[in-house]
Amino acid sequence: MMEKLLTKIDIQNECTYMTKGAQMPFCKGCGHTHILRKLDEALFRIKLNPEDICLVTDIGCIGLADYLFDKVHTVHTTHGRSTAFATGIALADKVLASKKLKTIVLIGDGGAMIGLLHIVNAALLNTDVTVLVADNFLFGMTGGQQSAFSPINFVTQTSPFGNIIPPLDLCKVAISSKAQFVARKISTDKDLVDVIAEAISFEGFSLVEILELCTEYAVEKNKLKGTDLPEIALEHGHQLGLLINEKLRPEFSKIYSEKFMDKPFEFNLFSQFLSTENVNLDQDKFQSKFGESQLEIIIAGSAGEKVQSSAALLCQSAALNGLFTTQKNDNPVTQGSGFSLSEVIISPQEIFYTGVDKPFAIIIVSNDGLNELRSQNYFEKITSDTILIFDESLNMPVLTSKMYKLPLRKSCGPDKAALGGIDFLLNLTQPFQIETFKNLIQKRFGSYENLYKEDILKYLN
Amino acid sequence: MQTSQRKIKLRNGNQMIAEGAIYAGCKFFAGYPITPASGIYKGMIDLLPQVGGLAIPSPDEISAIAYCVGASMRGIKSMTATSGPGWSLMIETVQYALITETPLVIVVVQRLGPATGGATQGAQGDILFTEFATSGGYTIPVLYPTNPRECFELTVKAFNWSEKLRTPVILLSDKEIGMTTETVDYSDLENLIVENREYIDPENSNFEDWKMYGFKDAKDIAKFAPVGGKIKVTATGSAHNMDGELKKNDPETISVLKHLEDKIQSHKDELIDYEYFENPNSNTLIISFGITGRTVREVIRRTKKMNKNVSSLIIRSLFPIPENLFKTISDKYNRIIIAEENLNGQYRRLIQYLFNNKEVIGVNKIGGMITPQEILEKI
Ligand SMILES: Cc1ncc(C[n+]2csc(CCOP(=O)(O)OP(=O)(O)O)c2C)c(N)n1
Ligand code: SF4
Ligand SMILES: [Mg+2]
Numbered sequence: 059m060m061e062k063l064l065t066k067i068d069i070q071n072e073c074t075y076m077t078k079g080a081q082m083p084f085c086k087g088c089g090h091t092h093i094l095r096k097l098d099e100a101l102f103r104i105k106l107n108p109e110d111i112c113l114v115t116d117i118g119c120i121g122l123a124d125y126l127f128d129k130v131h132t133v134h135t136t137h138g139r140s141t142a143f144a145t146g147i148a149l150a151d152k153v154l155a156s157k158k159l160k161t162i163v164l165i166g167d168g169g170a171m172i173g174l175l176h177i178v179n180a181a182l183l184n185t186d187v188t189v190l191v192a193d194n195f196l197f198g199m200t201g202g203q204q205s206a207f208s209p210i211n212f213v214t215q216t217s218p219f220g221n222i223i224p225p226l227d228l229c230k231v232a233i234s235s236k237a238q239f240v241a242r243k244i245s246t247d248k249d250l251v252d253v254i255a256e257a258i259s260f261e262g263f264s265l266v267e268i269l270e271l272c273t274e275y276a277v278e279k280n281k282l283k284g285t286d287l288p289e290i291a292l293e294h295g296h297q298l299g300l301l302i303n304e305k306l307r308p309e310f311s312k313i314y315s316e317k318f319m320d321k322p323f324e325f326n327l328f329s330q331f332l333s334t335e336n337v338n339l340d341q342d343k344f345q346s347k348f349g350e351s352q353l354e355i356i357i358a359g360s361a362g363e364k365v366q367s368s369a370a371l372l373c374q375s376a377a378l379n380g381l382f383t384t385q386k387n388d389n390p391v392t393q394g395s396g397f398s399l400s401e402v403i404i405s406p407q408e409i410f411y412t413g414v415d416k417p418f419a420i421i422i423v424s425n426d427g428l429n430e431l432r433s434q435n436y437f438e439k440i441t442s443d444t445i446l447i448f449d450e451s452l453n454m455p456v457l458t459s460k461m462y463k464l465p466l467r468k469s470c471g472p473d474k475a476a477l478g479g480i481d482f483l484l485n486l487t488q489p490f491q492i493e494t495f496k497n498l499i500q501k502r503f504g505s506y507e508n509l510y511k512e513d514i515l516k517y518l519n
Numbered sequence: 520m521q522t523s524q525r526k527i528k529l530r531n532g533n534q535m536i537a538e539g540a541i542y543a544g545c546k547f548f549a550g551y552p553i554t555p556a557s558g559i560y561k562g563m564i565d566l567l568p569q570v571g572g573l574a575i576p577s578p579d580e581i582s583a584i585a586y587c588v589g590a591s592m593r594g595i596k597s598m599t600a601t602s603g604p605g606w607s608l609m610i611e612t613v614q615y616a617l618i619t620e621t622p623l624v625i626v627v628v629q630r631l632g633p634a635t636g637g638a639t640q641g642a643q644g645d646i647l648f649t650e651f652a653t654s655g656g657y658t659i660p661v662l663y664p665t666n667p668r669e670c671f672e673l674t675v676k677a678f679n680w681s682e683k684l685r686t687p688v689i690l691l692s693d694k695e696i697g698m699t700t701e702t703v704d705y706s707d708l709e710n711l712i713v714e715n716r717e718y719i720d721p722e723n724s725n726f727e728d729w730k731m732y733g734f735k736d737a738k739d740i741a742k743f744a745p746v747g748g749k750i751k752v753t754a755t756g757s758a759h760n761m762d763g764e765l766k767k768n769d770p771e772t773i774s775v776l777k778h779l780e781d782k783i784q785s786h787k788d789e790l791i792d793y794e795y796f797e798n799p800n801s802n803t804l805i806i807s808f809g810i811t812g813r814t815v816r817e818v819i820r821r822t823k824k825m826n827k828n829v830s831s832l833i834i835r836s837l838f839p840i841p842e843n844l845f846k847t848i849s850d851k852y853n854r855i856i857i858a859e860e861n862l863n864g865q866y867r868r869l870i871q872y873l874f875n876n877k878e879v880i881g882v883n884k885i886g887g888m889i890t891p892q893e894i895l896e897k898i
Contacts (some may be wrong), residue, residue: 407702
């Protein structure tokens with residue numbers, strides 16, 4: 059029976075974090091055995107509290123390692139994703155919890171490639187994760203297929219005539235991902251324990267790629283011995299040893315905590331409501347004026363000309379009058395150019411359906427807006443009663459009984475033309491106390507009167 | 520006459536999901552931008568640092584969900600949000616959360632598929648895609664609000680159930696709910712109850728009986744032990760026994776695999792969330808959810824004035840399928856209209872068997888919201 063409480067383990071006197079008497083599940087001579095024994099020795103050397111160690115294992119033969127370590131937390135994950143799970147664990151621990159956890163990933167060469175971006179990002183974040191890559195140049199567990207780490211001419215199940223694709227230099231990838239502790243070692247190196255211990259102790263991201271042999275699939279086909287490993291690395295220009303060990307950047311949580319965590323948190327979701335206390339909305343009066351249906355208003359113009367924020371002011375003022383509103387915005391995927399469009403609905407009752415059926419009013423302030431309304435077939439929805447307010451520069455493709463051709467751009471300027479159009483509509487139809495809208499403009503722009511160079515309200519008739 | 524005792528803000532569904540998550544005690548979010556879900560990411564980036572949490576950009580959706588699973592294993596309530604293309608990438612990892620019984624909320628804000636589809640167009644086309652995403656066919660609870668206020672409420676509920684059942688829960692939304700800014704009434708939201716996973720306490724007398732993935736009966740959920748705590752965690756995505764040990768052809772392991780489903784099914788009736796409007800003179804019932812539920816509310820409003828008799832059932836908990844509710848309510852009707860904004864009636868085809876001997880009519884479309892008129896025509 060294994061001990062359920064990690065706090066009960068006396069690490070000063072127990073010399074191993076491994077399960078006593080556990081059988082290594084690997085083939086005879088497999089490099090994984092070396093690596094795991096060295097990891098155990100390294101852990102014993104740093105004598106961390108067992109509860110402060112989390113071993114995150116990947117898939118593959120190397121992924122079987124978790125059950126060999128019964129005195130630490132183990133998380134056996136999915137293929138290649140171990141580094142990502144470990145990143146989540148480490149981020150949460152270091153920023154939000156005990157801040158003591160050491161998170162160690164055990165991953166194969168196969169896992170390192172399929173999950174390469176997780177390694178790259180953990181390195182960029184510089185979160186406190188140590189990635190130990192057991193590199194046996196192939197997929198062991200699935201029968202010895204070639205991997206992105208297979209040397210040139212390497213014979214595997216899937217490269218029977220010798221591999222023709224050069225192997226990845228993972229350490230270089232890690233270094234260009236701003237990793238500050240990176241080493242490439244051989245599983246039989248005398249100082250492997252030291253390097254692993256140092257990597258784990260390193261505050262921040264660290265990676266050790268450990269070259270080893272899969273005795274089952276690599277040795278016979280390639281006539282390899284363990285002593286060939288350094289040469290294989292060097293032939294491909296892959297440097298050996300401790301490649302970088304510097305501390306120019308603090309570990310992630312140090313930076314984050316300094317920026318965000320060292321202060322009191324006073325945030326309240328339930329404050330800053332719109333002040334509607336003094337509003338009495340007469341639904342019947344509204345409906346006798348405008349009929350049963352909700353008021354659908356479309357505002358169209360060009361990107362960068364504040365169409366959508368003007369529509370938001372309209373909604374805000376309607377809401378301040380106790381009305382219900384919805385606002386939908388639309389623009390091309392490249393948000394800074396082309397048209398900009400808002401659909402606003404105002405109603406004295408809760409708005410269920412948020413689509414436009416019969417527009418109450420359409421305000422068009424530029425050609426981009428007009429073209430978009432055309433291409434989205436908005437004009438097919440208008441009735442003879444739809445109010446059309448548009449800039450004098452535009453030619454309307456339709457006729458209604460309520461058309462207002464106004465010098466909006468000239469009088470208000472391009473970025474306030476939509477605001478002018480809305481103001482005109484409100485003055486024309488008086489759906490609520492329009493002082494609210496004027497006040498919002500005043501607050502936002504300093505003055506309401508300055509909205510117009512030329513008074514366009516004179517066109518109200 | 521309507522006097523305003525309401526507490527109003529202008530908010531969209533995405534913002535309300537972010538706020539609901541904050542209210543529920545979420546302290547970790549990992550995100551990757553995608554329309555129409557990006558607003559949730561942005562919301563969490565803005566809000567989490569103000570409450571002592573962490574929102575982290577991730578390099579892809581696989582990382583986003585894996586970061587969340589890791590954080591949740593550490594004991595932190597976590598959430599991520601995406602849309603169809605990103606959800607596609609998350610499917611291996613959501614299953615890992617499921618088998619390791621890790622609480623997690625995943626928001627899927629639907630857009631028009633397949634593939635890149637229509638990034639800025641709404642749809643309800645991912646009903647089957649979210650639910651049937653597991654190898655082995657496990658039930659992931661799916662909640663689906665109809666408006667921003669419900670986004671808040673159901674986010675809290677999604678967290679509560681993910682915590683209590685130790686399972687991933689999906690909150691479905693869609694572009695129209697997520698990105699339409701509306702007047703939202705916050706009244707009473709501050710009274711919603713927040714629930715948390717139960718932690719195992721080593722001082723507890725039955726600690727000796729506790730197992731990482733242990734249970735006594737279908738409803739029983741193992742108490743949680745965080746990575747980094749005093750109790751050894753043995754988590755694995757492989758089929759495992761109650762202690763988390765990898766075992767093949769072992770009856771205990773099979774019972775653990777079965778329990779993953781049983782625990783959801785046995786709590787099924789508690790998960791049910793719906794809105795029922797009954798017209799006693801009607802023999803037609805409209806079933807709908809999400810954005811289409813709002814169209815149906817409008818239909819009900821109009822039919823009341825037209826002297827047409829029709830009832831409505833809006834489902835907010837799509838999965839596990841509330842079979843008993845459907846059976847009991849549909850008993851009173853002989854025509855069932857099921858409206859959903861997708862190609863061929865995804866949910867209808869799943870629940871149709873519950874309405875034997877009744878006329879079942881689908882209202883389906885893609886490329887735009889179903890209009891009140893399109894439903895009225897079928898009544
Ligand atoms: C997503 C996914 N694809 C494929 C597999 C199948 N698979 C299991 S082990 C393995 C190879 C692992 O190779 P490596 O990471 O080098 O570890 P080794 O077995 O060599 O120790 C693969 C591809 C899987 N588990 N998951
Ligand atoms: S197949 Fe290769 S990697 Fe796997 S255990 Fe055997 S020797 Fe080791
Ligand atoms: Mg390998």
